[in-house]
Amino acid sequence: MLQPVRTKWRKAHKGRIHGKAGRAVDINYGSFALKALEPERVTGKQIEAARVALTRHMKRQGRVWARVFPNIPVSKKPIEVRMGKGKGAPEYYACRVKPGRILFEVDGVSEQIAREALYKASAKLPIKTKTIKRVI
Secondary structure (H helix, E strand, O other): OOOOOOOOOOOOOOOOOOOOOOOOOOOOOOOEEEEEOOOEEEEHHHHHHHHHHHHHHOOOOOEEEEOOOOOEEEEEOOOOOOOOOOOOEEEEEEEEEOOOOEEEEEEOOOHHHHHHHHHHHHOOOOOOEEEEEOOO
């Protein structure tokens, strides 16, 4: 499961995801990519599940780049604990994804295989996405 080696702070505020993505909005590495269409927190498990679905469908041919990394600690209190007594312990790590951000890039396979693989990966994510092609 993806998580950072070190974080500056152990716990983070929940925050809100406003606006459109400013970084990772263009295809830099591959020929095809999966682009987010709505704001959401994507967990490390979801990113890993999508990556595994991509590589399995591509039968380990070509290359896959993940352009997101879960660096935000999400805390959770245990079940049936009363209100108060502070914030819960970090449970997992997530990435705040804004609309327009490239999530995954693929290269080295045909367009049909890439589109099918990216579609399978999108099923593992909690957001609406679209597949885009690099314009040369």
